[in-house]
Amino acid sequence: MRGIMGQARRKRILLGITGGIAAYKAAELVRLLVKQGFEVQVAMTEAATQFITPTTMQALSGQPVLLNQWQDEAGMTHIHSSRAADAIVIAPATADFIAKLAHGMADDLLSALCLARDCPLLVAPAMNKQMWSNPATQRNVQQLAADGIAVLGPACGSQACGEEGMGRMLEPAELADEIVASFQPKLLTGIKLLMTAGPTYEAIDAVRGITNRSSGKMGYAIAQAAREMGAQVTLVSGPVALTTPVGVERISVNSAQEMYDAVNRRAGDADIFIGVAAVADYRVAHPAEQKIKKSAAPMTLELVANPDILADIASLPNPPFCVGFAAESERLAEYAEQKRRAKKLPLLVGNLAQQAIGSDDNELILFDDNGNHPLPRADKLTLARLLMQHIAQRYKGAKL
Ligand code: C5P
Numbered sequence: 001m002r003g004i005m006g007q008a009r010r011k012r013i014l015l016g017i018t019g020g021i022a023a024y025k026a027a028e029l030v031r032l033l034v035k036q037g038f039e040v041q042v043a044m045t046e047a048a049t050q051f052i053t054p055t056t057m058q059a060l061s062g063q064p065v066l067l068n069q070w071q072d073e074a075g076m077t078h079i080h081s082s083r084a085a086d087a088i089v090i091a092p093a094t095a096d097f098i099a100k101l102a103h104g105m106a107d108d109l110l111s112a113l114c115l116a117r118d119c120p121l122l123v124a125p126a127m128n129k130q131m132w133s134n135p136a137t138q139r140n141v142q143q144l145a146a147d148g149i150a151v152l153g154p155a156c157g158s159q160a161c162g163e164e165g166m167g168r169m170l171e172p173a174e175l176a177d178e179i180v181a182s183f184q185p186k187l188l189t190g191i192k193l194l195m196t197a198g199p200t201y202e203a204i205d206a207v208r209g210i211t212n213r214s215s216g217k218m219g220y221a222i223a224q225a226a227r228e229m230g231a232q233v234t235l236v237s238g239p240v241a242l243t244t245p246v247g248v249e250r251i252s253v254n255s256a257q258e259m260y261d262a263v264n265r266r267a268g269d270a271d272i273f274i275g276v277a278a279v280a281d282y283r284v285a286h287p288a289e290q291k292i293k294k295s296a297a298p299m300t301l302e303l304v305a306n307p308d309i310l311a312d313i314a315s316l317p318n319p320p321f322c323v324g325f326a327a328e329s330e331r332l333a334e335y336a337e338q339k340r341r342a343k344k345l346p347l348l349v350g351n352l353a354q355q356a357i358g359s360d361d362n363e364l365i366l367f368d369d370n371g372n373h374p375l376p377r378a379d380k381l382t383l384a385r386l387l388m389q390h391i392a393q394r395y396k397g398a399k400l
Pocket of ligand 1: 196256274275276277278279280281306307308309310311323324325326327339
């Protein structure tokens with residue numbers, strides 16, 4: 001199973017469900033968290049049981065559901081259960097429950113658990129847009145943030161009441177991502193990371209172009225992993241069909257030249273630069289403005305070399321810590337090491353093109369001055385997290 005990385009034992013999440021219609025989505029959240037390798041125990045307020053049954057939550061979590069203060073003989077459920085948790089997540093969190101948290105109330109099991117905790121608390125608000133924008137709720141949410149509680153969302157969109165606006169709970173997959181992210185070591189806090197991802201598109205005429213099969217998945221996973229570890233991430237992306245990871249600034253470009261310009265404008269400010277994009281080596285010398293008409297005569301396209309973005313950034317007088325990628329179809333170690341030296345990179349990540357392109361899994365080998373370090377085959381986000389941990393260490397080592 002793909003779990004969160006680097007944990008000695010399974011992390012325990014106490015998932016608190018309060019009484020809102022988004023409670024039905026908590027069932028999917030439990031399923032996703034269990035799939036990620038977390039142990040999940042659910043606690044529900046009385047109002048939550050009006051929306052979804054404890055039986056459902058017990059079946060999905062495989063643990064008894066906590067419903068009231070008096071479940072253990074000593075009446076200490078709030079202390080025992082909060083001590084056992086590595087994090088408490090409230091999803092959905094109603095306006096009423098947020099108000100209780102903001103004021104330190106403890107008049108039911110879930111609020112008592114939160115008050116008695118010595119672990120991080122994450123809260124996913126879900127309510128009608130008017131309730132969300134009410135100054136009282138806004139005051140309370142600010143108080144939670146000031147108290148060090150992570151507020152996840154809400155999102156904007158259609159609401160169960162038929163209205164449209166701010167107050168929808170984040171989707172279970174987004175919440176699961178945020179929860180996993182909260183467990184990542186914050187090795188890159190304060191670091192500005194600039195990176196490229198995806199393919200480039202070199203126009204031939206108004207409708208045709210030269211591109212490649214890069215999906216952007218590896219680059220987007222790296223952007224997400226870096227942001228989870230506290231980095232400020234700017235992602236210069238070629239055309240891909242992927243959603244931008246939460247908290248990442250994305251700059252969309254098409255051609256290698258546009259990518260080059262976007263990177264150059266920001267390179268002076270970056271601490272780390274990672275070139276993950278599959279940049280086209282050549283572009284069409286004279287792209288036609290209109291669609292070229294078909295004719296029986298043979299056709300020749302004149303191609304000219306594109307700038308090498310990574311090599312140029314790495315040879316700046318005061319370059320950021322530069323990391324490159326090499327996708328090779330054969331003799332990976334030899335070509336990767338050659339490329340690393342030619343582009344003057346402290347670190348180059350190699351992978352076999354036929355294993356990597358478009359797929360969800362990958363296998364990486366890291367090449368640096370000390371030789372090579374293979375990372376085990378895994379999904380791209382797991383590999384991205386391991387890679388970013390390695391980069392964080394190497395970056396800090398290089399600064400000493
Ligand atoms: O294409 P090549 O194998 O040389 O790519 C190796 C690395 O250089 C990759 O990290 C890629 O993003 C980067 N690169 C670049 N600009 C180019 C070609 C490659 O930044 N024009």
